[in-house]
Amino acid sequence: MKNVSDHRAKKIDVSGMIVMPGGVDIHSHIAGSEVNTGRLLRPEDHFKDSECKTSVTRSGVGYSIPSTFTTGYRYARMGYTTVMNPSMPPLEAKHTHEELNDIPMIDKATYPLLGDWWFVLEYLSQGNIEELARHVAWMISSTKGYAIKIVNPGGLEAWGFGHNVTSLDDQIPHFCITPREIILGLCRVNKLLNLPHSVHLHTNNLGKPGNYATALETMKCVEKLANGEKPVLHITHCQFSAFTGDDWRTLGSGAEEIAKYLNGHSHITIDMGQVIFTDTTTMTADGPFQFGLYGLTGNKWVNHDVETETSAGIVPFHYRKKSFAHATQWSIGLELALLVKDPWKIYMTTDHPNGGPFTAYPKIVAWLTSKKARKATLKKINPKARSRSLLPSIDRELGFYELAIMTRAGQAKALGLKHKGHLGVGADADIAVYNVNPHKTDPSKEYKKIRKAFKHAAYTIKSGRVVVKNGEVLTPVEGATIWLDVKVSDPFKVTADMKRRFREYWTVEYDNYPVTDHYLEISQPIPVKADV
Amino acid sequence: MPYIESVTCPVCGCLCDDIRLRIEAGKIVEVKNGCAMCESKFLGYCGEHRLSKPLLRKNGELVEVSLNEAVKKAAEILTEANYPLLYGWSSTSCEATRVGLELAEEVGGVIDNTSTVCHGPSVLSVQDIGIPSCTLGQVRHRADLVIYWGCDPWSAHPRHIERYTSFSEGRFEKSEWKGYLSKTKALIVKKKIEKALKRVFARQAPSLSPSVRREPPPTLFKQGRKMIVVDVRRTRSAETADYFIQVEPNKDYELLEALRLLVRDEELEVEEVAGIPVAYLEEVADLMIRCNFGALFFGLGLTMSRGKMRNIDAALSLVRDLNTRTKFTIMPMRGHFNVSGADTVFTWQTGYPYAVDFSLCYPRYNPGETSAVDVLLRGETDASLIVASDPVSNFPRKAAEHLVKNPLIVIDPHMNATAQMGDVVIPSALVGVEVEGTAYRMDHVPLPLKKVVEPPEGLISDEEILRKILSEVRKIKTGKTEES
Structure with a gap:
């Protein structure tokens, strides 16, 4: 560390505690139209929480979809300082950014949904990758986004007329193109643009028994793009894509196969999408999946299709320990995390709020670091799920270093955020301190202590300021919005023709589409130089 | 003088953003692409009712004061009040609403927006059932069946049909504009023939077209877009439609439930529902199932007639059921240009869309208890702040009486009925004309509102006024804690 004067710097005694970089969450729905x-x-979700x-904080509500201020405070209390919002319909990007401005305490970024954008489908069916790359660059910069997000490629366009796709090689109606071509095409674009994060993908057939095969096929289909150690594809909330079986009765875990593949390849990263036994709210851009979930549960259902771009769905959901399917899902998430040997390849998430609210992270920490904690929960779950679970056969217990990788360092690396996830030179002064003595506490046995410590950070330091002490917010701070300023050598010209095309595709004018600087309270652009 | 392009029109929930304005010498002189409402707003916003100076009631008279004095007085009123009401918000920017919520929280009041008296029941229904919806472009590109229920877009959202539904040109569905033109022409010819026949046969004029044709016409089953209007009276929109269903007043619920049964292939054992023969309804249900993409738009005819939220329950359930057979969406026709935005900002900050009570230091929501009209009717509020709204002229009389009995602060560009009764009146610059901001279209698409002309001297935006009041309130409060 340089240029710190000894007498002016504030000293904090953290002896006998764990010091980690501030937590980084690669995938958590915290803002935007579907979250809101x-x-x-769900007023009933808020009434109980x-x-x-207070004199320093704003009021708010929880539980599974906390209001904006509360979201920021709750993340900071757990020692998290950076959160990625994973699905933003480009047309409604201003909304996402307005909400992000109202989330204090954390730095944030958001991924525009591009997999079913008509421009993508059209340029790919013409095979015009370079032109597509220029348009994607424009889109990412003008929606102030951070990565290319794909959800159920092709399925969302088909959902426009109430249909879906079921395999990587299904034809997408009206566009003469397949999901495989979308994934491959956008991975190529990602490479051409030199984006720091890989393509962020929610697979086809998500949430359907037997879908682990689709997940594996998806991983294999981008194998040829592998380039050294840099991953080309991130498969998000992989638990939801790791089911075996033919129906809900024969549901099983595909974690072993997926872990095996990941252990042998380095072009893929995943995050868990761990299920928590609680009442939560599922929300994804995968409209057809959400409709299926409505059919399964009969709960209230929201659908919101966005012209030319994407869709979205919301269904409240209760994960029960006594349900065979839910308990199996719970087991799959943990199996994935424990069977993938390299912690740099798999990250801890609940796909908040789909698997459960992010406030449950300390529970996952306990499950990952203690076999005893897993056993305690296993005892209570559905007996059929218990007998089929692989967890009793897994002895691995993560150490604190592995945990630090899965909860911050690995996520920051996958995101290409050079100033996050470490405590070296050049890092932001985002630090989390947990009140556990790693030399004296055995996480394997004292998992309850670990859970408690990770629930309320002893200190959270954001940009060099102590913002949380013993789980209480001391000073509210604003976080920055990180976005990519993608520079292409020959950006496409905004011609009259382009404006006309724009007017035909969307119901808003070209001039009113981009997110202007006005919408970012603290803007932190990262310049990226593209190869096109 | 060049045009200013792509201006968003701050009038109705359509939020058309393709308006062209010509400015000369700091004044708007020409409006292109806009409807009549848009034109009158852009050309007439500086009319005789425009407020120019802050006013304070002294000895029963409103007298001109400085902005600082008005802000101070407003802050005093709000700090002294136990349970102030902050109401309005639908005709201002999201940025202003954001500050308004902070202010409401600071003074521990109840904050509500105009949804409470228009689409409030729709929100309650959505909280029970959910809503299968989409953005308007989706309707433009895909809808081959458009239903307007209890609303009259031709008059209230004049460009809705042209920009987003039947008369718009989409990727998969084409505009029905030409069809409508030839239909209108044919009608004119028909009328001429009738007149001529009348002249020839003196008294016994054969009627060619009965005034209300109730049977579904064969054209309803053609290819391309179809439009159905359901209403209690034959509106201009009904004239435009391919089929008009004249529902008996207050019978919407029955009609919706009948359609729901038919869509589920149940038999109806009555001849008529809500004045419409079941045989016709069967054809309509059939049409709904057979379409590729249906869109139902509903207005206050459904939310504010007998049954209220139960009507919406039925409509949402009907559309939800239809999704098991085909693709169908439903959307409320929001009135004020930013009522969706007010709901949106309320929800992200507090978790609830309207009727939020901060008196216990956290957001509480119970429409019927914490909604504006109810707290006024129970006489619980002891001060009010009204922003960009006119409750005195449209709230129930008893509620308005209680409103004006207590200290009343009004922030509005115009001298409306509420402002005339106000104790502190602060004029603001018009958002979308004189200051910029953000508004949400009825389908939740956010659009920027532009500043096209300078505001009159001394006028600032709602947002800035509210910020001043908020900081003044905080000053008074810290002063008080220091004293004690």
């Missing part, structure tokens, strides 16, 4: 519609849909205004 989820909030609106509210936070009072």
Whole structure:
């Protein structure tokens, strides 16, 4: 560390505690139109969980979809300082950014949904990758986004007329193109543009028994793009894509196969999408999947299709220990995390709020670091799920270093955020301190202590300021919005023709589409030089 | 003088953003692409009712004061009040609403927006059932069946049909504009023939077209877009439609439930529902199932007639059921240009879309208890702040009486009925004309509102006024804690 004067710097005694970089969450739905519609849909979710205004903090509500301020405070209390919002319909990007401005305490970024954008489908069917790359560059910069997000490629366009796709090689109606071509094409674009994160993918057939085969096929289909150690594809909330079986009765875990593949290849990273036994709200851009979930549960259902781009769906959901399917899902998430040997390849998430709210992370920490903790939960779950679970046969217990990789360092590396996830020179002064003595505490036995410590950080330091002490917010701070300023050598010209095409595709004018600087309270652009 | 392009029109929930304005010498002189409402707003916003100076009631008279004095007085009123009401918000920017929520939290009041008296029941229904919806472009590109229920877009959202539904040109569905033109021409010819026949046969004029044709016409089953209007009276929109269903007043619920049964292939054992023969309804249900993409738009005819939220329950359930057979979406026709935005900002900050009570230091929501009209009717509020709204002229009389009995602060560009009764009146610059901001279209698409002309001297935006009041409130409060 340089240029720190000894007498002016504040000293904190953290002896006998764990010091980690501030937590990084690669995938958590915290802002934007679907999150907010989820909030609106579920007053019953908020009634049981509210936070009072204090002299420093704003009031708000939880539980599974907390209001904006509460989201920021709750992340900071757990020692998290950076969160990625994974699905933003480009047309409604301003909304996402307005909400992100109201989330204090954390730095954030958001991924525009590009997999079913008509421009993508059209340029890919013409085979015009370079032109597509220029348009994607424009889109990412003008929506102030951070990565290319694909959800159920092709399925969302088909959902426009109430249909779906079921394999990588299905034809997408009206566009003469397949999901495989979308994934491959956008991975190539990602490479051409030199984007720091890989393509962020929610697979086809998500949430359907037997879908582990689709996940594996997806991983294999981008094998040829592998380039050294840099991953080309991130498969998000992989638990939801790792089912074996033919129907819900024969549901089983595909974690072993997926872990085996990941252990032998380095072009893929994944995150868990761990299920927590609680009442939560599922929300994805995968409209057809959400409709299926409505059919399965009969719960209230919201659908929101976005012209030319994407769709979205919301269904409240309760994961029960006594349900065979839910308990199996719970087991799959942990199996994935424990069977993948390299912690740099798999990250801890709940796909908040789909698997459960992010506030449950300390529970996952306990499950990952203690076999005893897993056993305690296994005892309570559905007996059929218990007998089929691989967990009793897994002895691995993560150490604190592995945990630090899965909860911050690995995520920051996968995101290409050079100033996050480490405590070296050049890192932001985002630090989390947990009140556990790693030399004296055996996480394997004292998992309850670990859970408690990770629930309330002893200190959270954001940009060099102590913002949380013993789980209480001391000073509210604003976080920055990180986005990519993608520079292409020959950006496409905004011609009259382009404006006309724009007017035909969307119901808003070209001039009113981009997110202007006005919408980012603290803007942190990262310049990226593209190869086109 | 060049045009300013792509201006967003701050009038109705359509939020058309293709308006062209010509400015000369700091004034708007020409409006292109806009409807009549848009034109009158852009050309007439500086009319005789425009407020120019802050006013304070002294000895029963409103007298001109400085902005600082008005802000101070407003802050005093709000700090002294136990349970102030902050109401309005639908005709201002999201940025202003954001500050308004912070202010409501600071003074521990109840904050509500105009949804409470228009689409409030729709929100309650959505919270029970959910809503299968989409953005308007999706309707433009794909809808081959458009239903307007209890609303009259031709008059209230004049460009809705042209920009987003039947008369718009989409990727998969084409505009029906030409069909409508030839239909209108044919009608004119028909009328001429009738007149001529009347003249020839003196008294016994054969009627060619009965005034209300109730049977579904064969054209309803053609290829391309179809439009159905359901209403209690034959509106201009009904004239435009391929089929008009005249529902008996207050019978919408029955009609919706009948359609729901038919869509589920149940038999109806009555001849008529809500004045419409079941045989016709069967054809309509058939049409709904057979379409590729249906869109139902509903207005206050459904939310504010007998049954209220139960009507919406039925409509949402009908559309949800239809999704097991085909693709169908439903959307409320929001009135004020930013009522969706007000709901949106309320929800992200507090978790609830309207009627939020901060009196216990955390957001509480219970429409019927914490909604504006109810707290006024129970006489619980002891001060009010009204922003960009006119409750005195449209709230129930008893509620308005209680509103004006207590200290009343009004922030509005115009001298409306509420402002006339106000104790502190602060004029603001018009958002979308004189200051910029953000508004949400009825389908939740955010659009920027532009500043096209300078505001009159001394006028600032709602957002800035509210910020000033908020900082003044905080000053008074810290002063008080220091004293004690």
